[in-house]
Amino acid sequence: MDKLVYSGKAKQMWTTDDDDILRVIYMDQATALNGKKKDQIAGKGKLNNQISTLIFEYLTKKGIKTHFIRKISDTEELVRKVNIVPLEMVTRNIAAGHFSTRFGIKEGLAFETSVEEMYFKSDELDDPFINESQAKALNVATHNDLSTMWAISREVNKLLTELFKTVGLQLVDFKLEFGKTKDGEIILADEFSPDNCRLWDLKNKQHMDKDVYRRNLGDLTSVYKEVLERLQKQLGGS
Ligand code: C5P
Numbered sequence: 001m002d003k004l005v006y007s008g009k010a011k012q013m014w015t016t017d018d019d020d021i022l023r024v025i026y027m028d029q030a031t032a033l034n035g036k037k038k039d040q041i042a043g044k045g046k047l048n049n050q051i052s053t054l055i056f057e058y059l060t061k062k063g064i065k066t067h068f069i070r071k072i073s074d075t076e077e078l079v080r081k082v083n084i085v086p087l088e089m090v091t092r093n094i095a096a097g098h099f100s101t102r103f104g105i106k107e108g109l110a111f112e113t114s115v116e117e118m119y120f121k122s123d124e125l126d127d128p129f130i131n132e133s134q135a136k137a138l139n140v141a142t143h144n145d146l147s148t149m150w151a152i153s154r155e156v157n158k159l160l161t162e163l164f165k166t167v168g169l170q171l172v173d174f175k176l177e178f179g180k181t182k183d184g185e186i187i188l189a190d191e192f193s194p195d196n197c198r199l200w201d202l203k204n205k206q207h208m209d210k211d212v213y214r215r216n217l218g219d220l221t222s223v224y225k226e227v228l229e230r231l232q233k234q235l236g237g238s
Pocket of ligand 1: 088090096097098099127173174175195196197198210
């Protein structure tokens, strides 16, 4: 019998017959403000699964090691089991969201060098900002772990900035999570979808990501569908 090993805000993870493989279920749930705003949105799980599959397959093709194995249904995928490093690694190319509110900077300022921030994954503590020495003190990650995660984040930023540009979207910022395999290798985990990145339409600067939900700007599923369709046109498949 499969067992539930993790139940998050938008995904569940279940065991499979293989100890090294987990099944992810994408749920029709949207949350913001660390779960304080929450809604059921029909079709969202399927869209996130489709978009994340395309992105992870693309990154794999480009040599990035990830936990993704394959999509097995509209809302499910198989992934390698890893020990998640409890850090959210955020990369920003353009000022938006909390960077803008925290530092009083207008949204839209392009950074010469991408801004890199880390947050400690903890719902109870509201994902506090964390720096390298704090991460080391808490035994969350070593210097080498962090170097590896930032090196992969920079590569992902390069690859996806290019990819999204080809479909008329600007990759404003994004959050990655990583996990350690049983051999101790750090690989990309979690998902990549408009839930965990900001995408602005290159022509009209329209928000094409979860800010549509966070800021009540319109219908989330039609925006995610548009992102999916543009990627499908460019990449084919799924
Ligand atoms: O809210 P903030 O501006 O810090 O978000 C930066 C980026 O990280 C955004 O793309 C957002 O979607 C993502 N993020 C996330 N999960 C969080 C916090 C931020 O995916 N818990």
